[in-house]
Amino acid sequence: MVRVVCDSSNSLPDELIARLNIVEVPALVNVTTPQGIKSYRNKVELPIEEFYRILLSADKLPTTSQPTPGHFADAFRVLPADDDILCITVSAALSGTYASATAAVELVRDRKITVWDAKGASMDSGWQIVVAAEMAQQGADLPAIMAKLPTVRENTHTFFTTETLKYLAASGRVPRLSASIGNLLDVKPILRFMHDGTIQPIARVRGRKRSLEDILTRAQELFGDRPVRVAVVNARCAPEAERFNLDVRQRLHVVDVQVIEIGPVLAALAGPGAMGLAVYAL
Template identity: 25%
Template sequence: MDNLLMELEDKGYTHVIGLFLSSGISGFWANSQFLIEDHAKLKIAFPDTKITATPMGAMVRNVLHWSAQEMSFDNILKKLDEQIAQTTAYILVDDLNHLVKGGRLSNGSALLGNLLSIKPILNFNDEGKIVVFEKVRTEKKAVKRLVALAEDNQNMELSILHTNVPEKAEDFKEQLEAQGVKVSTVVSLCAVIATHLGEGALVLGLTPKFTK
């Protein structure tokens, strides 16, 4: 990162926006803040996205578009802050033990949850941390709850993400479309994120609809 910023300085760039994984799930954002003072020639903004994956990709897409429209740096950051504040994701995991390994759930809670067929729905909170949003009995009811959340947020750009369960993701998409809910994309999550969520996870991403 330091080398990249030096390269941008040498090429005559004056402003930089960097978007990284939520500070709630990675230490990279916090470390990036130390680089800002080291590059005084650049006006740098590394806002905390408080999210990851496709919803974060939507932020990158929007920033590139606003920049191409020659919007001012400050206005881009203002619109980006608005998008960050409205973006989140709801996560349904298949195996509670992965939450234990990630420190999201105690061993006792995982054991009890597995015995009772409890499927916790997680989400990104205002601090960008993954927390338990609701605890639902059985996966079928949990998916139904995700459908309801999608119906309640049809004014948003909705994406479906999954960890190596394309059939489950496609079935979820069909359930949403049957309710008249439009899905922008279906994406398989990368191995790094899948390691934390475990195989079989289903995610509903919400971000403000793209406006030019």
């Protein structure tokens, strides 16, 4: 049997993780305290409400870091000895997670472990994990799953916008961004996960409503009437995400939809108010 392992930067809902028997390794959230920097395991040691309180009020923004090789090795070791392990990580261009998982393979040499760079984050990479886990539950072997993953990756397109560029600019993960751009005349960035694993700004739109319309129009132009699985991801703007979901369902041929609040790792990158659309065409 194939068991799928991932890291928590992929924004998978807990319901999907449980139903698909996925093993999730928490990424780390680093918070500056009077005693120094303290690291918390995402979704395990830091409640999301407390994280957002810190994000909105702290003088120094929290940062994130990848799980250690030891964290991955611990996750690998508890799986049944006869399972094939497929570890799917967020983009190596955005995080050291892939390197940590690869290093963990050297710590667990008695197991058959394959590490796959999904070249995305949030549900851009999450759809690859979901498809792999679904195939595993249906009895597919590792070669069949590995043959499918490049197709899923190439057929997934993700766009998102942020309420402010403050967090993205501070992260340093998106080139050519200045925090001052979005403060001019309510300009909102449109960003895209590229298939090389990077995030690139592709447009600037004035106003929140227009930014979401731009994202949906781009998805329509890409997918037309093709059946798609979609994820509407958001950071602390769930009511708006539900309204956006209604528009998505009206204008795309949606066969599966997830409305997901992103956790600390992605929220620290994009900031409160971030909204995105990850679309996987079947």
